Amino acid sequence: MSETTYQCECGATLRFKQDLTLERGGTDRSWTCGDCGVPVPGVVAEKLSHQHPS
Numbered sequence: 001m002s003e004t005t006y007q008c009e010c011g012a013t014l015r016f017k018q019d020l021t022l023e024r025g026g027t028d029r030s031w032t033c034g035d036c037g038v039p040v041p042g043v044v045a046e047k048l049s050h051q052h053p054s
Contacts, residue, residue: 004047010036017049 031045
């Protein structure tokens with residue numbers, strides 16, 4: 001399986017769960033860029049949250 005990456009609008013390349021911040025609100029959870037706080041699309045964030053540095 002290939003590695004998922006996401007280019008945030010702030011310029012950061014997100015690759016792993018460590019690059020994200022989990023925002024919990026009620027029954028929903030959302031992910032934001034760990035550098036700038038911009039929301040990351042849910043499907044992409046879920047994939048990144050399951051990747052670990054080797």
